[in-house]
Amino acid sequence: MNTPTSASSLNGIANIRLPAWLLPGNWPRHAGEPVTADLRFDAGKISALMPSRPRQDDLWNLHGALALPGLIEPHAHLDKTFTIGRSRPSKPGLLAAIETMHQDRQHWTAADLHQRAKQGLAWAAANGVTHLRTHIDWFDVIPPLAWFELANIVQPGVTLERVALAPLSFFADAEAADRIARTVAQSGKHSLLGGFIHSSNWDPAAMTNLMRSASRWQLDLDLHIDEELTSVANGLTWLARYLSENEFSGHICCSHGCALASGSEQQAQEVLTLLAAQPVTLITLPMTNLLLQDAVPQRTPRQRGITLLKEAQAAGIPVLLGCDNVQDAFCPAGSYDPLDTLSCALFALQLANVFDQQSRLICDVAALTGQKQTTLPLAVGSDASLIIFPGSDSATWPLNSAARLVINHGQLTRQRTWNAELSHES
Ligand SMILES: [Zn+2]
Structure with a gap:
């Protein structure tokens, strides 16, 4: 069977290589690797998942190509993206990038925000992303234009979440904190409360207000926390202790957490042990952290x-990888491809077993939302949405994996391939 036409409904796909982490424990193996799988689709859902059998002629044979469920982008900034051409920071580092972003805000009209954010979402969808969480900067206790503009952007096949990213100082006043949380809670589903928590604005009273207002309005949190190298950053340590002493109803993502790597092993283990007992996910952002931390001109x-x-993984804390900024003052490069992020992490974090285990870092929606997961992502009854990588194998991936087929609810919706990669089809 040749490549089906776009938007045609598929009966299913045969002979795909899925990662070990999403297969049942008793899945057969050959030469140490899981054997390939056949998937049957019915009305956009998975109706069967089984080890491959020969002669499944009504299925599209992928000849052992790697496949994953829909990818996630757990941490983006669609309000800032694609501004590097007009706003380039003159100095390296996080605080200089923040300054440049404030200068760029003069251009943030509805049309400008819409065009840039739409482009970012479209690129993510083409790469196979089915769930994207964007932070949106707030510059006051009332929502910015971007909060509303981005709510109106629809990208078929992609769930978009918005996080209100306010500096911690906005929560110093309990009434202001409550007002921000109430506005976010009344913004509809897929809205979360966030905050920028850093040594430069540290205020434990404001943290208490942030946590209490989120709880009162039953909001999940996603915090930019300890995005710095000082060993005395307070955010995660304070949060771990607060959660062990106070009730919190929602789920919390802690993004960055760079400072955890700067203190002592014992300090870090204490924080991780406390966080492991809480509904907390850690989001690592290797590309921007490598670029913005320890950044000094003319010095490696x-x-x-x-x-x-x-x-964190060893402690049992769910972990995800995100891209953070794309083509703006914080990061001049990027393409909304979670495989770029994973490739970077493979080397920066010295990851092993990347396809069979660590690919989960860019697919785990339950880790992002905190929702209880009762079945694996491609189990029977799940959405028939997956990404196929015809150009690489488990040793090559995630490198050399630009070629991609995106199946959304049982239909081939996008394909980016070269003839050589599909030559086995002819
Ligand atoms: Zn960020």
């Missing part, structure tokens, strides 16, 4: 600035 960086991913 000595530190990586990346949080303790392996220690």
Whole structure:
């Protein structure tokens, strides 16, 4: 069977290689690797998942190509994206990038925001992203234009979440904190409360207000926390202790957490042990952290600035990888491809078993939302949405994997391939 036409409904796909983490424990193996799978679709859902059998002539045979469920982008900034051409920081580092972003805001009209954010979402969808969470900067206790503009952007096949990113100082006043949380809660589903928590604005009273207002309005949180290298950053340590002493109803994503890698092993283990007992996910952002931490002009960086991913995994804390900024003052490059992020993490974090285990870092929606997961992503009854990589194998992936087929609810919706990669089809 040749490549089906776009938007045609598929009966299913045969002979795909799925990663070990999403297969049942008793899945057969050959030469140490899971054997390939056949998937049957019915009305946009998976109706069967089984080890491959020969002669499934009504299915599209992928000849052992790697496949994953829909990818996630857990941490983006669609309000800032694609501004590097007009706003380039004159100095390296996080605080200089923030300054440049404030200068760029004069251009943030409805049309400008819409065009840039739409482009970012479209690129993500073409890469196979089915769930994207964007932070949106708030510059006051009332929502910015971007909060509303981005709510109106629809990208078929992609769930878009918005996080209100306010500096911690906005929560110093309990009434203001409550007003921000109420506005977010009344913004409809897929809205979360966020905050920028850093040594430069540290205020434990404001943190208490932030946590209490989120709880009162039953909001999940996604915090930019300890995005710095100082060993005395307060955010994660304070949060871990607060959660062990106070009730919190929602789920919390902690993004960055760079400082965790700067303190002592004992300090880090204490924080991770406390967080492991809470509904907390750690989001690592290797590309921007490598770029913005330990950034000094004319000097090669000595530190990586990346949080303790392996220690968090060992402690049982869910972990995800995100891209953070794309083509703006914080990061001049990027393409909304989670495989770029995973490729970067493979080397920066020295990851092993990347396809069979660590590909979960760019697919785990339950880790992002905190929703209880009762079945694996491609189990019977799940959405028939997956990404196929015809150009690479498990040793090559995620490198050399630009070629991609995107299946959304049982239909081939996008394909980016070269003839050589599909030559086995002819
Ligand atoms: Zn960010």
